[in-house]
Amino acid sequence: MKYVIIGGGIAGTTAAEELRKLDPESEITLISLEFHAVYSRVLLPHYVKAKVPRERVFLKKETWYAEQKIEWIVGESVTKIDPVNQHVALSDQTEVAYDKLLIATGGEVKLIEQDVPGVSYFRTLDDADHMLELLRALPLEARAGIYGGGFIACEYLNIFKHFNIATTIAFRGAHMWSRALSSEAGELITNHLITNGVEVIPNAAVVEIHGEKIIEAFSVGDKKISCHILGIGVGIEPDFSLMREATIDVQDGILCNQFLETNMPNIYTVGDVAEFLDERYGRHLLAGNWMNAQMQGRCVARNMFGERTVFNLVSSYATNALGLEIIFIGDTSRAHAAESRLIGSIEAGGISELFVRNNRLVGAILVGRNSDRAVLTKLIQEQTELTDTSVILSS
Incomplete structure (x- = not known):
């Protein structure tokens, strides 16, 4: 049997x-x-803040692949998938045949149009290395900006706070996670950021960057x-x-x-890119998080091997x-919920x-209710019928 896996992140490596x-x-x-061996994206913020050394970010050594008799092809992208003849073509013009193919490619960060030194993205280890270079080059009394209102924005908030850098955050919605959170939860987060000294600019549809050799400022509307x-x-x-x-x-x-089977025979998918049927909810879901990717990698391996296994996880x-x-x-799709109920204030x-x-x-x-x-x-796992939520959770 010849298994081919596209994507060397946690989902693809776990499957291998x-x-x-x-x-x-x-x-x-x-x-x-x-070109790197698989590493933990969860640990990247800790590496940037010098809480863990760079070598501890890696989950496998480069020698692990050969020890496991896994052919590890690095620095190459797939340019074609041929489901009829069952092979993939690589950017170096070679072809790799498969009996079972797994697509675990994840996604690329969305880029803004302007790109000048001082602009940072944060998804890969190389991004983390680049951010450290930028942080080391900052002048005294430096100021930081963040454009975005989700998980990566939170990482930037925590990193800039760690380095005692005054920060302004701008996002496109009325509050962070504007399409997911209630206005009350969004206001709670905004208040918390302001209390902690962050300048918050909502409804920032377009951000313009100023500076040529290095970033000097960014503007939202008339505000620079x-x-x-x-x-x-x-x-x-x-x-x-x-x-x-x-x-x-x-x-x-x-x-x-x-x-985790696609519509094409012998082709499977996992991780951030997989929109999978969740029988618990009766619809397809995207779940771009570490736990989901790792558990899907384990499940899909059994299915590729021939052990029919339903992917069943309450992702968080x-x-x-x-x-x-x-x-x-x-x-947590608001559009697919019949109703939503708020507990707390x-x-x-x-x-x-x-x-x-x-x-x-x-x-x-x-938000602020980890307990x-x-x-x-x-309740979600057991599909328990709800009665009075105020009894289930203390408000």
């Missing part, structure tokens, strides 16, 4: 590792655009803000051109069933903005928003 355990004699090829480093966190954007050419179905991600992701915990659990310093369908909890967003996490996750 599990396949080797299941099938000691198979051929496994792992194709990675990056001095800054010496600007962190960009406006999401990721997968490239589906190869999948469309190979007639692999895509929507917001690569569509797959509960076994936690971050914090200057000490305020923010947690997403399960299906701005005044109390914590809000949990519950997303309900058919009188059952399908998802929740917790609710275990009970809500259990």
Whole structure:
């Protein structure tokens, strides 16, 4: 059996590792655009803040691939997927045949149009190295800017706070995670940022950068803000051109069933790029987080090996903005929820928003109420019929 995996991140590498355990004699090829061995993106902020050394970010040594008899192709991209003849073409013109193919490519960060020294992105280890270079070159009394209102923006907030850099954050919505959070939860986060000395600029549809040799400022509308480093966190954007050419179905991600199989025979997908059928919610979901990627990697290996296994996980992701915990659990799509219920308040310093369908909890967003996490996750897992949420959670 010849397994080929496109993508050397945690999802693809976990799948390769599990396949080797299941099938000691198979051929496994792992194709990675990056030159690094697999590393923890979760640890990158700790590396930037010097809380862990660079070598501890890596989850595998470079020798691990050969020890596991995994062919590790680095620095190459896939230029074509041929589902009929079952091979992929690489950027160096070589072709790699497969019996089973896994797409675990993730996505690329969305870039802003202007690019001058001082602009920072934060997804890869190379991005982290670049950010450290920028931070070391900052003048005294430097100012930082952030454009974005999600998870990466939170990482920038915490990093700039760690280095005692005065910060302005601008985002496109009325508040952070404007499409996901209630206005109350959004206001709670905004108040917390302001209390911690951050200048907050909402509804910033367009940001213009000033400076040629190095960034000097950015502006939103008529407001110009001095800054010496600007962190960009406006999401990721997968490239589906190869999948469309190979007639692999895509929507917001690569569509797959509960076994992580695409519509094309012997082609599977996992990780940030996978839009998978979740039987618990009865719809396709995208879940771009570390836990999801790792667990999908384990599950898909069993399916590729021939052990039919449904992917079943109540996915969750936690971050914090200057000490305020923010947690997403399960299906948090407002559009797909029949109703939402708020527990807590701005005044109390914590809000949990519950997303309900058919009188059952399908998802929740917790802001400043980490203690609710275990009970809500259990309710989603067990598909418990709700009665009075104020009894379940103390308001």
